[in-house]
Amino acid sequence: MYTFRPILMKLVPKVKLSTLGWVGVGMVTFVVFLAIFAPLLTPYDPTRTVGPGFQPPCWEHPLGTNKIGQDMWSRIVYGARTIIIVVLLSTAISMLIGVPLGLISGYVGGLLDRILSMIMDAIYAFPSLILAIAMAAALGPGIINTAIAIAIVYVPTYFRMVRGQTLSIKEQLYVEAARAIGANHMTILVRYIFPNVISIITVVFTLSVADVVLTEAALSFFGLSVPAPTPDWGFDLKAGHPYLLSGYWWLITFPGLMIMILAVGFTFIGESVAEYFQAMEVRT
Numbered sequence: 001m002y003t004f005r006p007i008l009m010k011l012v013p014k015v016k017l018s019t020l021g022w023v024g025v026g027m028v029t030f031v032v033f034l035a036i037f038a039p040l041l042t043p044y045d046p047t048r049t050v051g052p053g054f055q056p057p058c059w060e061h062p063l064g065t066n067k068i069g070q071d072m073w074s075r076i077v078y079g080a081r082t083i084i085i086v087v088l089l090s091t092a093i094s095m096l097i098g099v100p101l102g103l104i105s106g107y108v109g110g111l112l113d114r115i116l117s118m119i120m121d122a123i124y125a126f127p128s129l130i131l132a133i134a135m136a137a138a139l140g141p142g143i144i145n146t147a148i149a150i151a152i153v154y155v156p157t158y159f160r161m162v163r164g165q166t167l168s169i170k171e172q173l174y175v176e177a178a179r180a181i182g183a184n185h186m187t188i189l190v191r192y193i194f195p196n197v198i199s200i201i202t203v204v205f206t207l208s209v210a211d212v213v214l215t216e217a218a219l220s221f222f223g224l225s226v227p228a229p230t231p232d233w234g235f236d237l238k239a240g241h242p243y244l245l246s247g248y249w250w251l252i253t254f255p256g257l258m259i260m261i262l263a264v265g266f267t268f269i270g271e272s273v274a275e276y277f278q279a280m281e282v283r284t
Contacts, residue, residue, distance in 0.1 A: 021272025027265030031258070035080040046074040047229040054248050064250040066239060070229070076254055078231040082143065083262065086216045086225070089147035090154070091209060097151070098158025099201060103189055105159070106166025116159070124156040132215050136224040146225045150215050154208055161204050165197045199277045206270035213263045233259050 017025065034041065044050045049069040050061075057064045063072035105116040123131070135149035169175065175192050183191075219225040220234025228235065233255040240251025 016276055017269070017272045018275065020268045024265040024268025024270075024272065027261050028269065031080050031262045031265070032084060034077045035084045038077045038081055042071070042074040042077050044071040044074045046070060046078040046231040050074075054243070056248075057250055063254050064248075066236065066251055067243070072236070072250065072254060075231040075236055076233070076258055079233045079236065079255070079258070082226055082230060082232045083213065083216055083259075085143055086147050086150070087209060087212050089144070090150035090212055090216075091205065093147060093151035094154040095158055095201070095205065098155040099162050099197075101155075102159040102162030103166050103194060103197070106163040107170055107185070107189055107193065109167075113163075117163070120156040120159045123152070124160070128153045128211070129215060129218055132219060133222060133224060136219050141223075141225060141227040143226055146216065146219060149219070149224075150212055153215065154212065157208055158201070158204055161200050162197050165200050166193055169193050169196050203270070203274045203277055206266065206273045208270075210263045210266040210270060213259065213266060217259045 047070070050071050051065050051069045053065060053067050053069045055061055055065040055069070061071050061073065063076060065071055066075070101116055101120075105113045126134075132149055132153045135152050136146060139145035139149055170188075170193060175188060178188050178192050216225060217234035217237070220232045221238045223235070223238070225234060226232050236255040237252050237259070240248065240255070243251055
């Protein structure tokens with residue numbers, strides 16, 4: 001019998017972020033703040049017409065209104081909820097599938113490893129956006145379906161990285177010692193191998209989330225994410241795109257800016273975390 005405390009300590013590593021990493025934390029925190037406190041920050045329903053169409057930014061509508069008179073500030077704030085939910089759901093699904101499969105494949109090896117690796121390589125061979133579009137078109141619009149479509153794209157990423165680490169770790173002396181004293185396979189996987197792949201999972205997570213944000217925005221731009229009139233930055237970007245040359249600059253500026261803030265924020269965090277773990281490996 002063993003305690004899970006060492007594993008929990010690995011799950012919450014004391015990562016020291018760089019200055020750029022903390023800038024990323026601030027950017028992501030800003031978006032999460034908007035998502036959590038959306039009802040308190042917006043005076044209007046984001047799905048209803050509240051004024052004349054194409055009204056430029058003013059005191060009553062700080063970010064203006066869109067074609068049908070919906071308040072853009074309200075849509076931006078509630079759109080943060082949509083993208084955060086999709087990002088968290090898709091990332092959780094891809095991790096829950098890719099990480100266990102990577103552990104089992106790398107540890108068991110043999111025919112099972114070859115079969116799983118071939119399946120993941122086949123998925124990985126498709127361009128990520130093309131595959132996401134195909135899956136989203138097949139599943140239909142909706143938050144859950146969008147999350148599943150994006151998750152399928154990123155399962156191979158977690159699988160390949162975890163499998164590679166597992167192949168290396170299972171040959172270490174402490175794993176051989178655990179086998180020698182009679183530890184079963186589940187104990188070895190949970191206690192000795194999994195805690196040592198936490199760092200690579202963390203790096204993959206922080207680096208891939210930015211791609212997930214852009215993928216969700218792209219699906220929304222193509223009309224394959226959440227159905228209208230649900231507030232979504234990619235959808236608003238698409239709706240405002242035809243009117244850019246007409247002088248209605250605010251229709252695409254603010255949704256595009258929010259997509260950039262969230263994606264760049266996660267990128268800064270991911271780069272900082274990757275540098276931290278790389279420095280730790282060099283020291284050891």
